[in-house]
Amino acid sequence: MDERPGELLPLSGVRVVDLTRALSGPFCTMLLGDQGAEVVKIERPVVGDDTRRQSNPMVGTENSAFLAVNRNKRSVAVDLRAEAGVEVVRRLVAVSDVVVENFRPGKAEQMGLGYEQLRELNPGLVYCSISGWGSDGPYAARGGYASTAEAAGGLMSVTGERGRGPVKVGVSIVDSLTGLYAKDAITAALLARVRTGVGQKVETSLLESTVSILSMSAYAYLLGGVVAGRWGSEHQWHVPWKAFPTVDGFLVIATNNQEQWRKICVGIERPDLLEDPRFTTMADRAAHREILYALLDEVFATRTTHDWVARLDAVGAAAAPVNTIDQVFADPQVLARDMLQSVEHPTLGPIAQVGHAQKLHGTPHQITLPPPLLGQHTREVLTDLGGYTPDEIDELISGRVIPANC
Incomplete structure (x- = not known):
């Protein structure tokens, strides 16, 4: 050897x-x-x-x-x-x-x-x-x-x-x-x-x-009879979960429960969305996803990706920029690891x-x-x-x- x-x-x-x-x-x-x-x-x-x-x-x-x-x-x-x-x-x-x-x-x-x-x-x-x-x-x-x-x-x-x-x-x-x-x-x-x-x-x-x-998509079919389709950056059941355009790029947010939804509303300074009956539960938000996404598109288009990540990170919401490959290898967390x-x-x-x-x-x-x-x-x-x-x-x-x- x-x-x-x-x-x-x-x-x-x-x-x-x-x-x-x-x-x-x-x-x-x-x-x-x-x-x-x-x-x-x-x-x-x-x-x-x-x-x-x-x-x-x-x-x-x-x-x-x-x-x-x-x-x-x-x-x-x-x-x-x-x-x-x-x-x-x-x-x-x-x-x-x-x-x-x-x-x-x-x-x-x-x-x-x-x-x-x-x-x-x-x-x-x-x-x-x-x-x-x-x-x-x-x-x-x-x-x-x-x-x-x-x-x-x-x-x-x-x-x-x-x-x-x-x-x-x-x-x-x-x-x-x-x-x-x-x-x-x-x-x-x-x-x-x-x-x-x-x-x-x-x-x-x-x-x-x-x-x-195939994970959850496999079991949605095997156990629930549901054949998953294409959803892009969205999630079929969890809303909001999507890549949103910002002033200078794209921002991904993800919500898996009500507390995460609350944090997002706080981070974007839209507490009124918490009171809207169309968005009360995850099922409500999924049923009205097009309306909610239109509202959030307007919100996220007002600031840079970096600004939004900082604001959402400060309240503990799940958010990240859509980094290009060159940005990945300049990302401080990637380098730190x-x-x-x-x-x-x-x-x-x-x-x-x-x-x-x-x-x-x-x-x-x-x-x-x-x-x-x-x-x-x-x-x-x-x-x-x-x-x-x-x-x-x-x-x-x-x-x-x-x-x-x-």
């Missing part, structure tokens, strides 16, 4: 062979790396991970999409179409704890890298499969992306403005969520291995992750990184390795972990299994 600071990180001593690409899998393995796991990222020679070639903004010679989800990893470039390339991975798996893959169902088995094949090498292996639709069922063989999962899983049907068509969520939330579920399953399986002494296969999919977060960090990249110098949402006070996460260059660590990993001799590495290079510049 490479020498990395932070011996007390929660996953120190855990080695991960990362066969994933794109977003959900690399996000999962990045989180494992943030918690101290040693992550060896397997990439295709020349082209590498899909995100190295996306149309996202470039930072020097590196793609920002790749830089977003691949810190705390070492990169090994190896051609898995070659039998010798598969053998490289098998030798790494034999001395590792976790494998994460997001091939289409059945592809790993075809290459000789399926769970049943690898656990013969390593009975303690935790093997995580991430897919679009799951490993079985009528859709298993389909290609899957976050947007198709949002559509089929119902999330897109409740996202968008009233009276208009469905839209995707503004970020790849399903990919990230699936990565989180995968990471959680892996850590649970590692904990189970402490008790049982054996590993296991775990899996999740974009579809299942999407269905799992270490959600903007940096790491030294070998060719780019210091690069910004989004911090970790979980805060472990005794064993905090660390960003110790920058997103790697393609194949940057091939030779050292094959030597240190795979047990390859210099002659064997030269043979892999001559056979074009690994790149010559590794």
Whole structure:
């Protein structure tokens, strides 16, 4: 294992062979790396991970999409179409704890890298499969992306403005969520291995992750027979709950009970609304939402977003500005919670990184390795972990299994 600071990180001593690409899998393995796991990222020679070639903004010679989800990893470039390339991975798996893959169902088995094949090498292996639709069922063989999962899983049907068509969520939330579920399953399986002494296969999919977060909309249907629709920034039952235009932007307010409604009326200096019978209860306000929202639109249009947040915050009401992305990373609370960090990249110098949402006070996460260059660590990993001799590495290079510049 490479020498990395932070011996007390929660996953120190855990080695991960990362066969994933794109977003959900690399996000999962990045989180494992943030918690101290040693992550060896397997990439295709020349082209590498899909995100190295996306149309996202470039930072020097590196793609920002790749830089977003691949810190705390070492990169090994190896051609898995070659039998010798598969053998490289098998030798790494034999001395590792976790494998994460997001091939289409059945592809790993075809290459000789399926769970049943690898656990013969390593009975303690935790093997995580991430897919679009799951490993079985009528859709298993389909290609899957976050947007198709949002559509089929119902999330897109409740996202968008009233009276208009469905839209995707503004970020790849399903990919990230699936990565989180995968990471959680892996850590649970590692904990189970402490008790049982054996590993296991775990899996999740974009579809299942999407269905799992339907939350109240799911149970409104399952238990109440109500099919939720699109409400934009509004809430179907809680009123007022909406993004309101201000002098210079948008302000979101949310009310979940009568006390919150009272605080909003105090904060906007409209105590008369508390006495209006049309707005007495949550049900009354929902029944007269258009009238109430027209009144509140006029009120909020008179001041800046900052002024309204200050006034509502002073009375304990729930309010927040709709920050643009640049405003997010200048927000004092975001900065105070270490959600903007940096790491030294070998060719780019210091690069910004989004911090970790979980805060472990005794064993905090660390960003110790920058997103790697393609194949940057091939030779050292094959030597240190795979047990390859210099002659064997030269043979892999001559056979074009690994790149010559590794």
